Amino acid sequence: MQQQCLARLCAQAKRYSEGVKEEIPEFKSEAEEFEFWSSSGEGADSTAYLDWSHAKHTKFTNLKSSLVIIPLRWPVSTIEKL
Numbered sequence: 001m002q003q004q005c006l007a008r009l010c011a012q013a014k015r016y017s018e019g020v021k022e023e024i025p026e027f028k029s030e031a032e033e034f035e036f037w038s039s040s041g042e043g044a045d046s047t048a049y050l051d052w053s054h055a056k057h058t059k060f061t062n063l064k065s066s067l068v069i070i071p072l073r074w075p076v077s078t079i080e081k082l
Contacts, residue, residue: 022048023049
């Protein structure tokens with residue numbers, strides 16, 4: 001297992017040093033994409049797909065909150081059970 005990981009890391013380092021970036025695959029669902037980019041997935045090391053040396057910090061100032069605040073009137077006994 002360690003030998004496989006080492007071989008994979010060496011191959012990634014070689015591709016990176018050669019400037020070769022892999023194409024990001026098409027995903028059939030959001031769950032499939034999540035699995036790919038998650039820490040256990042194939043794309044967990046995004047440096048094989050993206051050149052982070054060109055990344056820039058950005059602020060999204062016009063985002064709207066996805067939360068909606070609503071008033072609720074519950075009996076105290078119900079709240080205490082939560």
